[in-house]
Amino acid sequence: MSGTLRLEVNGQPVDVPDGASAAAAVAVLGVPFRRSCGGQPRAPLCGMGVCFECRVRIDGVAQLRACMTPARAGMRVSTDD
């Protein structure tokens, strides 16, 4: 459990440990994961795929749960949806 991998969040390179989730990568950058329909910034609540607060765009596909998606090298994550 030693290595790290590099992916991209909102166009910026981010390193996370092997086995980390895409959610961890977004948290490293420290930006909100999404805006609620009323415009509030949101970030994960449940950490286990239930609350859907961690929805981001991953490799072009919108509204995916970052906490359920293992980070992969070269993955592109964006939070501006």
Next chain:
Amino acid sequence: MKAFDLIVVGAGIVGAACAAAAAHEGLTVAVVEPGPVGGGSTAAAMGHLVAMDDDPAELALSAYSLRLWERYAMLPEIEFSRCGTLWVARDERELAAVPARIARLAGAGLRAERVDARQLYELEPQLAPGLAGGMRVPDEAVVYPPRMARHLLDQAGAAGAQAWLGRRVVELLEHGVRLDDGTRLAGPVLVATGVALPQLLPELPLYPRKGQLAITDRYPGLIRHQLLELGYADSAHGDAERSVAFNVQPRPTGQILVGSSRESGVADREVSLPLLWQMLQRTFAFLPILRGLQGIRIWTGLRPATPDGRPYLGPLPGRRDVWVAAGHEGLGVTTALGSARLIVDGLLGRVPAIDPAPYLPARMLGGAAA
């Protein structure tokens, strides 16, 4: 026993509209609804305000109702969104039918325009390549029907109507109704119970036509118009026991509502997976980008269908002081307001804005009961 000028049975969008219109005229109104307000076919509906032109009577009622809807366009809670309707032609043959449809809509006072292939893709870039064009009806809109039903019921209440929510009408009496808690209400009765109509009025033929819808997560701006295939009328109103048609709607939330299907003579509410497959395959053929979107809910609903496709609006021959407003199939949301005006004009003995004859329940009862 309490007496009313009108007892409306059912607070779906049609019953609620009738109650609001009657109360607005100064009638003393009672409304009885056992379930949530707008919780039946109203809640299951897409909420598309659309003129269907394949039957002149249907077109007249739709056009009349669409004008009445305009006064609610600014009401935030009903989520009125004037996205317009874009009818998509797959080929030149379908496109060739467009001028005649535009003329029919114009005859009813509705604006529509022909769209060529280039314009089609400007309007909706996500449509699959190879389509021929279509017809745009820019003034049509989408709404959130259960909230409109609730709003209409509130309007009725503000004009003095009394509601018995959570109560069911178990029996039609001579000049009144009996509720499940034994309460009796006296007065003329308007039955607006949608698919439940046969429970109170078994003499009127009405059967459920099941539909299924799926809705996605929020993808704002992906599509802009309510999209239908020009072949919709063939598929939606054909006699086939089961059919699907491309019918996709952008909700004001950014969600995409995906229809549509029709199944006759099925009264259960279970999702039919084979029909869902067909419906979604049909959708992807027109909008392939939808394949990757997250579907968050699938539900079914029952459209109250009549043998000739027209609603029942008017007095019921053979019963004293019993009126009907039901059987709108897939157009109850569009035509609720016009239906309510026809009913109230009838009750008050006024000349209505459109000819009420095509919708009179008497047409189904032959000579015998009339």
Next chain:
Amino acid sequence: MTEPVRRYDVLVVGAGPAGLAAARAAASHGARVGLVDAQPRAGGQVWRHDVRRGMPAMARRAFAALAAPGVDWLPGTQAVLAQPGWLLADGPRGALQLHYRALVLATGARELLLPFPGWTLPGVTGAGGAQALAKQGWPLRGKRVLVAGSGPLLLAAAATLRAHGAQLLGIHEQAPLHALRDFALRLPRWPGKALQALALRTRLAGVAYRAGSVVVAAHGDDVLREVEIDGPRGRARLACDQLAVGYGLVPDTGLAELLGCRLEAAGRHRRVAADALLRTSVDGVFAAGEALGIGGRDCARIEGAMAGHVAAGAEAPARALSARRRHARAFAGLLHETFALDPRIHALARPGTLVCRCEDVPLGALADLPDARDAKLASRCGMGACQGRICGTALAELGVCRPEASSDGGRRPPLFPVRLAALAESFTHDPQEKRP
């Protein structure tokens, strides 16, 4: 090529302690077993893989089930629709039809997350939620973290957070001190549990543990800045980077509901009803572990094994486990007594506090709406992507618009949001898309 239509003697949903035990037990009788879990790795929440520490030692034997002969392990696979005799699932292999003769529901639990002013701020998570995020690499080094809510999960979460470098500001347990003392006195009846608690306390040496202490609000502009605590010493505000607050666990009954299994009341929530051999009200469907009521890991392992045996047609080995099951379940009863929620917690949300985070619906919008379906139609509460899981559970706890009173019974597929393409997969070899 992976086969999209798969047939099993026993299909197990959920690969936590219960599901792993069920798969192993069923496979021991020669059954062809399918094991699915929506998470990308096995272990459930309690044995979730940790990016720093790997797999818990205790889980290693249980994980052997994944490689057992006859077990088809499908990680990252979410069951979405129930059809007679099969489930539609979606995952990295695309849409799958999973056919079964017997089905074991080992769907586990969810954390009880309750609304309070500020709970939607980034930086506020569940307690178990924070633990799960930490194990998946959430950056915590040097972060000031306050752990709050109720139940033994708080200790486990705090230990994980600390191991990941968090600076713990304290653990605030809402249960009063006398309840915790009674609990400690009765703990020796379950020596394993007592040791666990002791080990956790040792790892948390130097961290303040406050009883009778409730988080009443989170403050911040765009992120959490301060936590407001109401405890025996009065009110206080603490500067804080992350708040991990959870009120225990509730059974995950979603798939059981979709299948039509009878549920029964479990406090203010519901659990799957099952008989002594873990048979639910639906023929061929069994349940084990937290779905049957919160009982903890040891209970889940025993029940998983029982359900796996019975599902494979072997009742005797299941019956042999009944006594151990009763003992483990008795511990759950003690937990419920000890950590019963203080009425203060039910009153934290104000009319303006959002209860439905997907649709931004405040509690005040639900006044006078009798059931969850009314609430949904009138306010959009529960209509969003979480499908009412967060708000529905919270409202059940608060006794507002209770889901079990809903006129649609809460049964609306899909079980989880899913690619539309997966719902359109007809599993025939016809060309997928015809020209329109």
